[in-house]
Amino acid sequence: MSKSLLELKKLVMHFPAGKNQVVRAVDNIDLSVIEGEVLGLVGESGSGKSTIAYTVMGMYNQTDGEIVFDGDVYTSSDKRNKDFHRKAQIVFQDPGSSLNPYQDVRTILSLPLKVHKIVPRNEIDNKILEILETVELPSNFMYKSPNAIGGGEKQLVAIARAICSDPKFIVLDEPTSSLDVSIQAKIINMLMGLKEKNNLTYIFITHDLAVIRNVSNRVAVMYLGKICELSPTEEFYAEPLHPYSQMLLSAIPVVSEEEEKLKPAEVKSVGEVPSPVDIPLGCSFNTRCKYVQPKCLEVDPEMKEVKPGHFVRCHLYSDE
Amino acid sequence: MSKEKLLDIQDLRVWFKTYRGYSKVLDGVNFHVNQKEKVGLVGESGCGKTTTMKAALRLLEGTSASIREGSKVQFSGQDVLSMDNDELLDYRRNHVSMISQSPMSALNPVFTIGEQMMDVVKYSDRVKSGNTKEMEEVIVEAVNSVMIPDPARIMKSYPHQLSGGMRQRICIATALVKPCELLIADEPGTALDVTVEAQINDILRKLVDEGDSSLVMITHSLGVVRDLVDKIYVMYAGEIVEIAPTKELFHNPRHPYTEGLLASVPRLTGGGLSAGIYGYVPDYFDPPSGCRFANRCKYCTDDCLKEKPPMVEVSPGHFVTCIRWQ
Numbered sequence: 193m194s195k196s197l198l199e200l201k202k203l204v205m206h207f208p209a210g211k212n213q214v215v216r217a218v219d220n221i222d223l224s225v226i227e228g229e230v231l232g233l234v235g236e237s238g239s240g241k242s243t244i245a246y247t248v249m250g251m252y253n254q255t256d257g258e259i260v261f262d263g264d265v266y267t268s269s270d271k272r273n274k275d276f277h278r279k280a281q282i283v284f285q286d287p288g289s290s291l292n293p294y295q296d297v298r299t300i301l302s303l304p305l306k307v308h309k310i311v312p313r314n315e316i317d318n319k320i321l322e323i324l325e326t327v328e329l330p331s332n333f334m335y336k337s338p339n340a341i342g343g344g345e346k347q348l349v350a351i352a353r354a355i356c357s358d359p360k361f362i363v364l365d366e367p368t369s370s371l372d373v374s375i376q377a378k379i380i381n382m383l384m385g386l387k388e389k390n391n392l393t394y395i396f397i398t399h400d401l402a403v404i405r406n407v408s409n410r411v412a413v414m415y416l417g418k419i420c421e422l423s424p425t426e427e428f429y430a431e432p433l434h435p436y437s438q439m440l441l442s443a444i445p446v447v448s449e450e451e452e453k454l455k456p457a458e459v460k461s462v463g464e465v466p467s468p469v470d471i472p473l474g475c476s477f478n479t480r481c482k483y484v485q486p487k488c489l490e491v492d493p494e495m496k497e498v499k500p501g502h503f504v505r506c507h508l509y510s511d512e
Numbered sequence: 513m514s515k516e517k518l519l520d521i522q523d524l525r526v527w528f529k530t531y532r533g534y535s536k537v538l539d540g541v542n543f544h545v546n547q548k549e550k551v552g553l554v555g556e557s558g559c560g561k562t563t564t565m566k567a568a569l570r571l572l573e574g575t576s577a578s579i580r581e582g583s584k585v586q587f588s589g590q591d592v593l594s595m596d597n598d599e600l601l602d603y604r605r606n607h608v609s610m611i612s613q614s615p616m617s618a619l620n621p622v623f624t625i626g627e628q629m630m631d632v633v634k635y636s637d638r639v640k641s642g643n644t645k646e647m648e649e650v651i652v653e654a655v656n657s658v659m660i661p662d663p664a665r666i667m668k669s670y671p672h673q674l675s676g677g678m679r680q681r682i683c684i685a686t687a688l689v690k691p692c693e694l695l696i697a698d699e700p701g702t703a704l705d706v707t708v709e710a711q712i713n714d715i716l717r718k719l720v721d722e723g724d725s726s727l728v729m730i731t732h733s734l735g736v737v738r739d740l741v742d743k744i745y746v747m748y749a750g751e752i753v754e755i756a757p758t759k760e761l762f763h764n765p766r767h768p769y770t771e772g773l774l775a776s777v778p779r780l781t782g783g784g785l786s787a788g789i790y791g792y793v794p795d796y797f798d799p800p801s802g803c804r805f806a807n808r809c810k811y812c813t814d815d816c817l818k819e820k821p822p823m824v825e826v827s828p829g830h831f832v833t834c835i836r837w838q
Contacts, residue, residue, distance in 0.1 A: 236705035237676075342792065372556040372732060377776045377788035399706060402778040406785050429780065443710035444780065445735025447762060451780040460714075461707045464661075465675065 196260075197361055197393050198225040198248065203257035205240075205247050215468045217243040219417035220257070222495070225361075230387065230394045232408030232425070234401060234440070238468055239414040241397045242285075245363045248395075249282050262360070278308045281354035285366035287346035291338040297324075297349055298334040304356035319356075327352045327382060344375035348382065355386065361393045369398065380407060401444050405429055410501075413437050416468060416476040419495065423502040432456060433504045435481045475507065483508055518694055518726050519545045519568060519587055525580035526560070526567055528796075535796040537563055538750045539804075542823070545694065550720055550727040552737035552758070555747035556773075558793060561730045562613075564747075565696050568592065569608060570600060588693075605636045609687035610696040615679035619671040626651065626667030629686050636690035654685040658715050677708035684715060695720070698730045713740055734777060738762060743829075746770050749793050749804040752823075756830040766832040768809045803834070811836045 205218035218240045225231045235241045247254050248261075250272035259266040262279060266272065272280075284290040291300060301320045305311060311319045321331050327348045338346055347367060354362050364383065368376040384407060387394060396408055404411055404425070411428045413421045413436065421434040432438050439459040446452055459482065466472055466479055474489045475481070481488065487507050495505045526538040537560050545551050553561045566572050568585050570592060585592040587603060595603060612618045620628060633639060633647045655663035658681040671679055680700055687695055697716060701709030717740055720727045729741055737744055737758070744761050746754040746769065754767040765771045772789040791808035794800055800807070802817040809816065813836065821835045 236707065374556065374773060374776045374789040377778070377785045380778075380785050381787065400778070401706075402780050403785075405780055405782050406778050426782070429782075439707055443707045445706075445710075445733055445738065446780055447735050447738060447774060447777050448779070448781075454780050461711050465677070465708075467675075 194226045194228075196224040197227040197262060198395075199258075199260040200224070200244070200248070201258040201260065203244070203247065203259065204255045205243050205252060206255045209469050213469045216417050216471055217468065218247065218254075219471075221417075221419055223412060223419065223422070225393060225395060226409075227360075227393050228391065229409040230384075230396055230407055232404035232411040233395055233397045233414065234399065234404055234411060235414035236399055236440075236465075238416065238465070240417040241414055242365055243417075244414075245282060245365045245395070245397055248363060249280065250276065274308070278357045279359050280361045280363070281357060281359040282363040282365065283347070283350050283354050283367050286370055287338070287343060287350045288370075290350055291346055291353075293338050296335050296337050297352075300338075300349065301353055301356055304353060308357045310357060323352050323356060326355065326386070342375075343371050344379060347371065347379055351379075351383065351386070355390065358390070359392070361395075363395045363397070365397045366399070367396075368403070369400070376403075383407075401440060402446070413440070416466065416471055418476060419503075419505065420477070421502075421504050422495075427499070427502055429454065433498060433502070433509065434506050435459070435483055435508070436477050439480070516547050516588075517544050517586075518547050518549075519543075519728075520585070521564065521568055522584040522586075524564060524567055524583045524585065526563055526572065526577050526583075527580060529576045529578065533797050536750070536799055537796050538567070539799065540820075541747075541750070541752055543745060543752060545726050545728055547693070548720075548724065548726055549743065550717075550729070550741040552741035552744040553728060553730045553747060554732065554734060554737060554744055554773075556732050556793075558749075559747045560750040561747055562698055565610065565698065565728065565730060569604065569610060569696075570595075606691045608694045608696065609690065609692045611680070611683045611687055611698060611700050613699040613702050615676060615683050616671065618683050619679060621671055623670075624667065625669055625671065625674070625682055629654070629667070629682075629689055632686050633689045638690050650689050651685075654688040655682070657688065657719070658682070658685045659711070660685070676704050677711070680704060680708075680712055681715065684712070684719075688719070692725050694726050694728065696728045696730070699732070700729075701731075701736065709736070716740065734762075734774060746773070749799070750796070751804055751833065753805065753833045754831065755823075760827070760830055764827075764830070766826055766830070766837045767805075767834050768811055768836075769805050772808075 200221050200223040203218055203221040207215040207217055209215045233241050246252050248259060254268050256268060298320060302316055305316050305319055324331055324333055329348050368379050408425050411423055411425050412419050415436050421437050432441050438456045439461060442456045442458045461480055472478055474491055475493055478484050478488045493505050493507045493510050495503050496510055497503050498509050521543040524538055524541040528535040541564055555561050567579055629651045633650055638650060639647045652663045655666060660666055660678060660681055700712050729737055731737055741758055743757055745752050748769045754770050765774055775786040776788050778785055789808055794804050802819055803821050806812045806816045815835060821833050823831050823833045825831050826837055
């Protein structure tokens, strides 16, 4: 029986932006993450994926809606407690700014170990060595500062930091987007190995659909603050239903003919991406969709389960 | 009809002077583009791709970089490195254009788009009459060709009022309002979303196919160049390690680095990811005397460490810098 580790219920996150304007970064999201899965959260910039990450972690207090993590309910006025932070961790996109350049690796990793009392003080150094070994970094890294190590290694330190508290759940916010492809593979393999070994649950946020194809169990596609499509991975790639999903998939650069055949027919992007301050009425994708009908300009479609476990939010599928 | 070499770079060596000594980044780069040709320059961060192109435009002057003795850069047969000021200005205004990686820093935030584009037209030979109206028409046509609606409104806007994709398209349009035989696009899609990047690449492809110019596409993404260019140069740690026609490179990569790079790209077909390429790029302050890829190469032998491997033609148009290519 699969249990939900995280549930987002009608989650809303709006940011004020000047006079009477609001950035609707996350707009009424319902999403659950099953224990043990890797949920891929995909979308382009401005879609709201990082905002979801930060809101889940408690870095923002949501405007409305509930976040339920491991049975605990958090509303817009609740703060996360220490227990939450021990069980839920986050790895950020840019290791250059997520690691304190004035602290060496030993100091960086000591903090979560001390705060969550993972081991007695005199065993901290040993624990750090153990964790460095887990992420396949040499032990002499303990005394290095972030400035002295490369991007891939910095990200490994960020991952090491995340596993210090022995969490159940990690939000990976574009963990490899700032890295070269040869290092990316190493980091991702490391993350997947850790997941198996420590029974972790991930939300893997990225704009890279080729990576998601290889790591996630389910895919959720976001556009301007809303989820367009949610589906088991293989099914999503075999048959993407939402026009935006098709557009994304047809735009990915691939390196082989077999992959070329898997892509949907090219869907050229027409029209401009609306500003998140000025989202159009009706379906937010109507400015770029080639299937747009009059209904799309007036009514925002509802999420509908079109096949078991496969949800789409689009008028093409909402009529019987 | 033999294609004339438009840009010919030979034995380019560029060193950067720092407090730690010289960072010997480029160590004998040979790169050329023919007329009406689309060439990809592919490599990961820090390998020297942008530096190579900047050297060709003499944009490194005044920085800590120095082009070493023996380097040659020729454009349409003319020696670029010894051009005087007037010739250099003419070269940059009327023959080559470069679109940089980051559209935000390429555009001046305190001037409107129209003012900036007008500047480019005015100082080029495009509208010899100097007639303002004619120049405006050229600008409008360029903005239309990059699929931006309502050029009049855009020309009155400031860069921060446009999205990233629009700014990058404006940079491309700016490259079009002046005569240009060679267009250098430096990772034009990096700062942009994949759908917008696809749009930009379509525009670039169309421009080159319909016009007379050549294209150099600098990128770290093999997938992007696969659909766009005729020939690919693969660069690693300041050296060109492989050159091949596009299809040939993907079907038959001969350099271990190219092989590793292709294998590291996550596939849409699934099947998990490869292990990546073990190891790290060499220290440019103390580069190895042999092959620069040796410490990461699974085929490495003792000979690889002794001397730089020569570039060998393994099949027509396909070159590899490796002694183990067989």
